[in-house]
Amino acid sequence: MRILQANKFFYHRGGxxxxxxxxxxxxxxKGHEVAEFSMQKKENLPSEYGAYxxxxxxxxxxxxxxxxxxxxxxxxxxxxxxxxxLNALITATDPEVAHLHSIYHHLSxxxxxxxxxxxxxxxMTVHDVQPxxxxxxxxxxxxxxxxxxxxxxxxxxxxxxxxINYNRxxxxxxxxxxxxxxxxxxxDLIDIFICPSQFMMDKLVAWGFPKKKMRLVQNPFSPxxxxxxxxxxxxxxxxxxxxxxxxxxxxxxxxxxxxxxVIAGNGPEDKWVDTMIxxxxxxxxxxxxxxxxxxxRKLIAEARVVVVPSLFYENCSMTILExxxxxxxxxxxxxxxxxxxxxxxxxxxxxxxxDPVALTEGIREAMQLEPLxxxxxxxxxxxxxxxxxxxxxxxxxxEEVYSEVKK
Numbered sequence: 001m002r003i004l005q006a007n008k009f010f011y012h013r014g015g016x017x018x019x020x021x022x023x024x025x026x027x028x029x030k031g032h033e034v035a036e037f038s039m040q041k042k043e044n045l046p047s048e049y050g051a052y053x054x055x056x057x058x059x060x061x062x063x064x065x066x067x068x069x070x071x072x073x074x075x076x077x078x079x080x081x082x083x084x085x086l087n088a089l090i091t092a093t094d095p096e097v098a099h100l101h102s103i104y105h106h107l108s109x110x111x112x113x114x115x116x117x118x119x120x121x122x123x124m125t126v127h128d129v130q131p132x133x134x135x136x137x138x139x140x141x142x143x144x145x146x147x148x149x150x151x152x153x154x155x156x157x158x159x160x161x162x163x164i165n166y167n168r169x170x171x172x173x174x175x176x177x178x179x180x181x182x183x184x185x186x187x188d189l190i191d192i193f194i195c196p197s198q199f200m201m202d203k204l205v206a207w208g209f210p211k212k213k214m215r216l217v218q219n220p221f222s223p224x225x226x227x228x229x230x231x232x233x234x235x236x237x238x239x240x241x242x243x244x245x246x247x248x249x250x251x252x253x254x255x256x257x258x259x260x261x262v263i264a265g266n267g268p269e270d271k272w273v274d275t276m277i278x279x280x281x282x283x284x285x286x287x288x289x290x291x292x293x294x295x296x297r298k299l300i301a302e303a304r305v306v307v308v309p310s311l312f313y314e315n316c317s318m319t320i321l322e323x324x325x326x327x328x329x330x331x332x333x334x335x336x337x338x339x340x341x342x343x344x345x346x347x348x349x350x351x352x353x354x355d356p357v358a359l360t361e362g363i364r365e366a367m368q369l370e371p372l373x374x375x376x377x378x379x380x381x382x383x384x385x386x387x388x389x390x391x392x393x394x395x396x397x398x399e400e401v402y403s404e405v406k407k
Contacts, residue, residue, distance in 0.1 A: 001402060002033045004095035004120070008106035010038035010053070011045055012292050014239065015318035016102045016127040019196075019219050021045075023099070026220075026395045035093040037086060039106050052089040054082045057106050069169065072105075076177045079108040086114045097402045100124040100190075104136075109180065112189045121405035125194040125217075129313060131187055132207045134158040134174035137243050137312045141166050144242045144311065146335075146353075151207060153182050191405040194398075196316035197337030203313070215401055219316040220394035223325035223385055228301040230327065230374060233260045234363060235303040237291065238319055240267030245309030245333060250276045251356035252309075252363065253285055259367055262286045264299060300326050304374075305366045308332035311353055317341065321389055324348070324381035329366040329374060331359070347381035 005027075007020040027034050038044070040053045047053070057072055075082075098115050100122060115122055130136035133148075134155050140147035141163035149157040155178040157163075164170040181187055193209065195201035196219045205211045234256065238244050246269055253261055261282075263273060266289055277285050291299050300306075306323035308314070313336035320341045323330045330348035332338045342348035351362040369377070 001399075001406075002035070002094060002096045003027060003402065004035050004037060004090070004093065004098040004115075005101070006037040006098065006103050006107065006111065007101035008039050008103050009041070010036070010047060011041065011043040015219070015315075016125075018318050019125065019127070020101045022220060022391065023395075023398070026391055027398070030395060030399075033093070035089060035095060037089055037107070037111075049089060049093075052085045052092075054079070054085060054107060069173075073173050075108050076105060076173065077109055077180050079110045082108050082110045083114050086111060087118075090114070090118050090120070095120055096406055098122045099398075099402075102127050102130075104130050105177070109184070109186050112186050116189050121191045122189060123192040123194055123401055123405055124190045125196065126200050126204065126315075127196070128315060129200075129203065131181075131204065131209070133163075134171070134178045135163040137163075139163070139243050139312050141171065146311065146313075150178070153179075155179050155182075192401050194401065197340055199313070199337040199340065200315050215397070217394060217397045217401065218389050219318060219321060220391040221318065221321040221325055221385055221389050222391045223382060227325075227327050230329075230378070231302040231304050233262055233302045234305050234307060234367070235261070235299060235328075236263045236265070236307050236309075237296070237299065238265050238308075240265045240269045240273055242269060243310070243312040245311045245353065246273060248311070248354055248356050248359055249307060249309045250280075252360040253282055254280050255356075255360045256363060256367075257282070257284050259363075260284050260286070262288060262299065262302070264288045264291050266290045300328065303328045305329045305331055305363055307359070307363060308338065309353075309359055310335050310338070312336070314338045320348075321385055324378075325385045327378035327382050329369070329377060330381065331362040331366050333359075341384065343380075343384075345377075347377060347384050 005024050009017055024034050036047050036049045038053050040056045098120050103111055128136045129138050140161045142161045155175040158175040159172045162168055162171050164174045192215055193213050194215055194217045201214045240246055306328045308319055310333050315337050320330055330342050332342045333353040334350040335353045342350050344350040349362045349366055351358040
């Protein structure tokens with residue numbers, strides 16, 4: 001089968017990109033022909049289709065000069081460049097199905113319209129809540145609390161609460177983009193929505209998306225054949241952003257000084273985290289940048305507990321899947337799809353979100369587990385990944401979805 005895979009970033013940036021690249025590699029291994037469409041960026045991995053990629057565009061959430069802001073704004077709705085390049089890519093590769101991942105903002109609504117004009121069936125993996133929320137987090141800008149005030153189609157609340165970068169201009173652009181997708185029926189062009197968690201499926205249906213278009217296809221992860229012995233550190237691996245609960249973790253760590261901890265990642269809260277570590281004399285906390293590949297494997301080998309303290313709705317967390325696969329104890333907030341992976345007391349520990357005391361107690365409980373207790377939980381976590389999140393099962397389900405929309 002000839003399949004077009006599209007994602008706005010073509011380098012390892014987060015969970016969506018991990019799934020995107022794993023999907024491409026696995027489909028090619030099964031003999032499918034896969035073309036790629038993305039955005040040009042210096043960090044990109046090699047691609048034989050790179051010449052067709054759209055020109056680089058900064059993040060909507062980043063501060064820009066007026067000219068750049070204007071360019072970003074208009075590209076949200078229409079882009080002659082993207083239309084031209086995607087038309088050329090389709091002509092060259094003749095895809096039978098288009099599988100879209102995170103394409104909003106940078107790859108424009110033009111991507112949907114070009115695929116429609118070519119009568120190419122579209123499936124879309126819903127990696128986050130962007131189809132419902134302009135800032136793709138459901139976190140209110142004014143106080144960083146969970147928020148669903150945009151339901152139903154009240155996107156002006158994004159501007160009202162400055163939900164994108166705490167900036168009214170960026171938030172207005174995000175709100176207008178959401179209204180455009182709604183009023184122009186862009187989401188209706190998708191034939192099948194692939195939901196990585198039951199939570200995401202239920203949320204989409206609750207917001208008015210047709211249930212008949214939903215398919216549960218959980219994110220895959222291939223566990224290593226051998227795992228290192230359980231380490232002795234508390235590890236946070238992820239984006240350094242308020243939505244990820246990093247502030248909650250920093251308020252919990254002063255009460256866990258007897259344990260070594262590592263915070264690995266980059267993001268807008270970098271300066272705040274570094275300042276907090278210094279001000280509170282957290283000499284037990286090591287701060288490193290984003291890790292990948294061998295550096296990631298070295299870090300996970302040092303972990304006893306992997307902390308996922310999210311404030312926003314997690315979907316099917318790759319961080320949790322990775323930790324469970326490596327038989328690490330997971331302490332996560334009970335938010336979004338986390339409870340589908342972390343079954344409290346069985347595959348890990350769930351705690352209340354935005355609660356430093358609860359997070360402290362959950363981490364301490366995991367750190368103090370007897371070896372046999374930890375071994376049982378870690379085995380059950382690994383079993384869950386192998387049974388429900390195998391790469392083979394994932395690809396089989398994708399092939400079924402692709403065949404369904406081709407009919």
